[in-house]
Amino acid sequence: MTALTRQVPPKPSVSPPSNLARITNYQDLVKIEECVRYYPPNLEPVSNGVEIFSAIGESRDREIDLFVDVPYCGTICGFCPFNVYRYKEEEALRYIDSLEKEIRAIRSLNDLTRTRVRTVWVGGGTPTRLSIASMNRLLELLDTNFDLRTVVEFTMEIKPTQSDLVEEKFDLFRQYGVTRISMGVQSTEQKQLEILGRGHTAKDALEVVDKIMGAGFPLNIDMMYRLPGQKHKEVEQDLENVRSLGIDHMSWFPYVPHQGTRLASRISNQQVAKPADREQYFAMFETVLERLSLAGYDQYTPYHFAKSRRCDYHVDRWKMPQLETLGLGPGAFSFFNGNIYTNEHDPAKYAKMVNENVPPVVLAKKLTQTERTSRLAVLGVKFFGLELSKFETLTGEIFTNYYKKETDLLTRAGLVELKADCLECTIAGRAFNNDVATAFATDVARRTKHPQALDLMRR
Numbered sequence: 001m002t003a004l005t006r007q008v009p010p011k012p013s014v015s016p017p018s019n020l021a022r023i024t025n026y027q028d029l030v031k032i033e034e035c036v037r038y039y040p041p042n043l044e045p046v047s048n049g050v051e052i053f054s055a056i057g058e059s060r061d062r063e064i065d066l067f068v069d070v071p072y073c074g075t076i077c078g079f080c081p082f083n084v085y086r087y088k089e090e091e092a093l094r095y096i097d098s099l100e101k102e103i104r105a106i107r108s109l110n111d112l113t114r115t116r117v118r119t120v121w122v123g124g125g126t127p128t129r130l131s132i133a134s135m136n137r138l139l140e141l142l143d144t145n146f147d148l149r150t151v152v153e154f155t156m157e158i159k160p161t162q163s164d165l166v167e168e169k170f171d172l173f174r175q176y177g178v179t180r181i182s183m184g185v186q187s188t189e190q191k192q193l194e195i196l197g198r199g200h201t202a203k204d205a206l207e208v209v210d211k212i213m214g215a216g217f218p219l220n221i222d223m224m225y226r227l228p229g230q231k232h233k234e235v236e237q238d239l240e241n242v243r244s245l246g247i248d249h250m251s252w253f254p255y256v257p258h259q260g261t262r263l264a265s266r267i268s269n270q271q272v273a274k275p276a277d278r279e280q281y282f283a284m285f286e287t288v289l290e291r292l293s294l295a296g297y298d299q300y301t302p303y304h305f306a307k308s309r310r311c312d313y314h315v316d317r318w319k320m321p322q323l324e325t326l327g328l329g330p331g332a333f334s335f336f337n338g339n340i341y342t343n344e345h346d347p348a349k350y351a352k353m354v355n356e357n358v359p360p361v362v363l364a365k366k367l368t369q370t371e372r373t374s375r376l377a378v379l380g381v382k383f384f385g386l387e388l389s390k391f392e393t394l395t396g397e398i399f400t401n402y403y404k405k406e407t408d409l410l411t412r413a414g415l416v417e418l419k420a421d422c423l424e425c426t427i428a429g430r431a432f433n434n435d436v437a438t439a440f441a442t443d444v445a446r447r448t449k450h451p452q453a454l455d456l457m458r459r
């Protein structure tokens with residue numbers, strides 16, 4: 001089917017599900033967003049991660065996704081909830097030393113010889129803010145310490161800051177097997193970029209798109225909608241501006257104001273307008289889906305649209321059964337050896353831990369049987385269709401019995417439909433996917449705030 005004849009998805013049979021309109025304020029939305037991304041959220045303090053790694057013994061053969069967090073950016077955007085710090089050369093150099101020590105600490109407990117990496121994601125943060133020498137060291141560290149022979153995808157995250165994107169860095173990407181670049185564009189409207197505090201123009205972003213495509217790297221761009229005060233027609237304009245660029249993969253995130261960020265404070269102080277409400281958001285979501293579908297993009301998660309190739313990193317980490325992820329760097333998240341855990345966020349404290357040759361883990365949770373079962377569904381439903389027989393094979397539970405109450409509720413709300421071997425999300429279920437996902441979370445997880453949000457509030 002060519003791009004132009006591709007069918008537009010049918011209109012949803014319901015408007016935004018009013019009986020699930022229980023998200024009354026932004027904080028609820030943020031809590032849910034985080035809960036479903038890093039399920040389960042009820043992690044507990046630990047003094048180090050020795051047990052997580054030593055429990056593996058000499059390990060079985062395993063395939064993992066590898067995430068490397070580079071927590072530095074040239075400027076910190078007003079909307080950003082991630083663990084990021086203003087770039088300083090000396091700190092970045094210390095960070096690379098610490099990263100090496102973190103890898104050494106893990107490998108002293110398990111040499112990882114039977115662990116093969118399937119995908120790599122170097123992000124954060126803005127890794128391309130690193131100097132050429134530091135980028136070289138980072139990529140060399142990964143290359144010498146992990147089995148990357150069977151990597152199917154290697155993504156490097158960048159920001160469209162022209163001065164950071166020198167040709168030597170692209171040469172390093174080629175040398176170390178980077179296969180794909182992911183770049184935040186966010187908006188093509190200058191007024192919005194200023195509200196977001198991006199520190200680059202739309203022209204910069206479009207020039208860098210050309211540069212990357214000219215260098216031959218498949219590209220993902222991150223776009224945001226439901227921005228403060230943004231009107232429906234402005235989302236249409238953004239879609240118009242990017243859909244014909246020939247980019248293979250796009251991510252479209254509805255903006256969520258995170259407490260502790262500059263932009264969220266400006267919204268609460270009424271210095272900038274609020275983002276769209278649920279109903280307006282739903283109309284925007286439909287437009288994004290419709291326009292991108294017409295342009296030949298297939299939506300495969302609430303945020304991700306692919307023309308020819310889905311992102312393996314997203315598929316691996318979310319699709320049932322989820323692959324393990326080993327996260328490195330300050331604040332990185334991991335799902336490893338039956339545990340969910342997070343590294344120390346503060347680069348100085350992280351450095352102190354790795355100097356003592358211990359994995360820098362501060363919060364962790366060994367998943368219970370119930371959480372393992374829930375995690376399959378909470379994350380798996382991001383792919384809009386849960387294979388019921390696969391769920392049964394993986395858990396021994398019949399989905400429609402195990403989640404009978406939830407399936408009935410979500411069906412009545414017009415968010416899901418039961419079809420043969422599949423629990424399928426409707427268009428409303430795609431747009432309000434977090435509502436669907438949280439229905440499958442265990443009670444304790446629903447009540448627990450995610451540590452990343454807590455961390456931000458302490459700042």
Ligand SMILES: C[S@@+](CC[C@H](N)C(=O)[O-])C[C@H]1O[C@@H](n2cnc3c(N)ncnc32)[C@H](O)[C@@H]1O
Nearest residue numbers: 079080124125126158159184222253254255256
């Ligand atoms: C890890 S960030 C980093 C990307 C890169 N450093 C950049 O900004 O160009 C990945 C993406 O998450 C999205 N994002 C960040 N904060 C968000 C928020 N508060 N609400 C919705 N999406 C957000 C943005 O589109 C961003 O590009």
Ligand code: SF4
Nearest residue numbers: 073076077080124125
């Ligand atoms: S959005 Fe990207 S560039 Fe902006 S502060 Fe966050 S990680 Fe850094």
